[in-house]
Amino acid sequence: MALWDIDKIPFVGKEKGLQQGLGFHYYDADRVVAGKKMKDWLRFGVAWWHTFDQELVDPFGVGTAQRPWQGKYSDPMDEALAKVDYAFEFFTKLGAEYFCFHDRDIAPEGDTLRETNANLDKVVDRIEENMKSTGVKLLWNTSSLFTNPRFVAGASTSPYADIYAYSAGQLKHSLEIAKRLGAENYVFWGGREGYENLWNTQMKREQEHMARFFHMCHDYAKEIGLDAQFLIEPKAKEPTTHQYDFDAATAIAFLRGYDLIDIMKLNLEGNHANLAGHTYQHEIRTARDAGVLGSLDANQGDKLLGWDLDEFPTDLMETVSVMWEVLDEGQIGPHGGLNFDAKPRRSSFYAEDLFRSHIAGMDTYAAGLLVAAKLHEDKVIENLTADRYSSYDSGIGATIENGTATLATLEEYILDKPQSELIAATRSDHLECVKVTLNNYMIEALAEA
Ligand code: XLS
Ligand code: NI
Ligand code: NI
Numbered sequence: 123m124a125l126w127d128i129d130k131i132p133f134v135g136k137e138k139g140l141q142q143g144l145g146f147h148y149y150d151a152d153r154v155v156a157g158k159k160m161k162d163w164l165r166f167g168v169a170w171w172h173t174f175d176q177e178l179v180d181p182f183g184v185g186t187a188q189r190p191w192q193g194k195y196s197d198p199m200d201e202a203l204a205k206v207d208y209a210f211e212f213f214t215k216l217g218a219e220y221f222c223f224h225d226r227d228i229a230p231e232g233d234t235l236r237e238t239n240a241n242l243d244k245v246v247d248r249i250e251e252n253m254k255s256t257g258v259k260l261l262w263n264t265s266s267l268f269t270n271p272r273f274v275a276g277a278s279t280s281p282y283a284d285i286y287a288y289s290a291g292q293l294k295h296s297l298e299i300a301k302r303l304g305a306e307n308y309v310f311w312g313g314r315e316g317y318e319n320l321w322n323t324q325m326k327r328e329q330e331h332m333a334r335f336f337h338m339c340h341d342y343a344k345e346i347g348l349d350a351q352f353l354i355e356p357k358a359k360e361p362t363t364h365q366y367d368f369d370a371a372t373a374i375a376f377l378r379g380y381d382l383i384d385i386m387k388l389n390l391e392g393n394h395a396n397l398a399g400h401t402y403q404h405e406i407r408t409a410r411d412a413g414v415l416g417s418l419d420a421n422q423g424d425k426l427l428g429w430d431l432d433e434f435p436t437d438l439m440e441t442v443s444v445m446w447e448v449l450d451e452g453q454i455g456p457h458g459g460l461n462f463d464a465k466p467r468r469s470s471f472y473a474e475d476l477f478r479s480h481i482a483g484m485d486t487y488a489a490g491l492l493v494a495a496k497l498h499e500d501k502v503i504e505n506l507t508a509d510r511y512s513s514y515d516s517g518i519g520a521t522i523e524n525g526t527a528t529l530a531t532l533e534e535y536i537l538d539k540p541q542s543e544l545i546a547a548t549r550s551d552h553l554e555c556v557k558v559t560l561n562n563y564m565i566e567a568l569a570e571a
Contacts, residue, residue: 165459268313387416441490
């Protein structure tokens with residue numbers, strides 16, 4: 123018997139008009155775009171915490187979410203186990219091939235870590251069975267080292283050694299689960315790894331503890347033969363005032379500084395990019411340039427509200443920019459995917475809205491892929507930037523790039539050039555035309571799709 127009162131989501135293309143509903147207009151899983159199937163470019167994942175745990179609360183109101191399992195189970199373990207079946211039917215009906223979870227999303231805590239692990243293992247058994255029968259895979263799992271009050275002052279950066287030890291024990295079991303379920307990646311989001319106030323914080327000491335923690339995790343992964351790619355997920359603030367993994371550049375500096383750059387890559391999130399004062403594209407480019415693009419948390423923020431709202435991605439320009447970077451890279455990351463770290467708005471409270479919101483996000487990314495592929499095919503951005511930097515391809519520019527130039531050779535070259543020649547060496551970017559070209563490609567690529 124079906125658990126969700128909904129049919130498998132079909133691809134309807136344009137047959138049913140343009141009104142978005144319970145069908146895909148652009149996401150056609152097996153359609154080949156730029157040499158790969160759409161589903162292989164996008165590798166969509168569903169986030170357990172938002173989709174199956176989130177009750178759509180906000181600071182002023184209780185949850186509005188209506189979910190099919192509500193009120194059916196008095197024992198939280200029974201509910202946790204039942205939710206596994208709901209989850210896998212959801213993935214299958216939606217056509218998402220991956221999922222992601224925190225340890226604490228899937229099972230209730232006991233009093234000791236041992237009891238908590240026992241609860242967890244029972245639910246993991248059920249997940250394992252469902253993975254086998256459906257073929258749905260684990261994009262990544264992670265550990266919630268931020269929800270329980272024990273983590274009030276952080277986990278691996280907690281000033282309290284017992285909490286550090288607890289975090290290590292918790293992580294150990296989480297890595298064992300990753301191994302068991304064949305996780306492609308393992309994510310570390312430093313939920314409370316940062317500070318609320320610098321006056322009571324030994325920042326360097328905390329960061330050394332955090333680095334030590336990552337090394338211990340890596341050592342243990344090696345010991346148990348876990349080959350999931352380790353990923354750090356940067357976020358500027360929230361819940362702490364300052365998070366140590368502020369943005370991609372800060373995380374990269376940390377990884378380099380503590381000899382972690384060869385063992386960890388980045389999981390980047392759209393809304394987190396905005397919290398750091400960046401675009402999503404900026405964060406992705408920064409990671410690409412450093413060779414550490416790992417995976418993506420697909421969501422978006424709101425220009426008018428400055429917090430981590432985790433909206434489903436519906437901004438086409440943004441998904442075009444993300445997919446352009448991905449096409450240029452050739453993949454999201456060695457094992458990366460697009461995990462919907464997103465929740466429907468509090469006013470989208472029906473169970474069905476979980477499907478609708480994922481479909482919206484998947485279609486916006488599929489459309490973004492189509493537009494980016496057309497931009498790539500016509501080499502729009504490649505030609506524009508090749509031309510802009512062409513003065514480095516030969517002459518004085520080439521001597522700068524090949525390392526033969528010195529301050530003296532450059533001085534000699536430039537010393538007597540008049541201002542008029544210097545101004546003539548620069549060109550207008552006519553950026554307005556560039557932006558409208560992107561608009562035109564969106565309109566055209568989607569008209570043809
Ligand atoms: C919170 C983070 C979190 C991570 C996983 O802002 O995005 O959901 O993705 O811990
Ligand atoms: Ni995230
Ligand atoms: Ni987030």
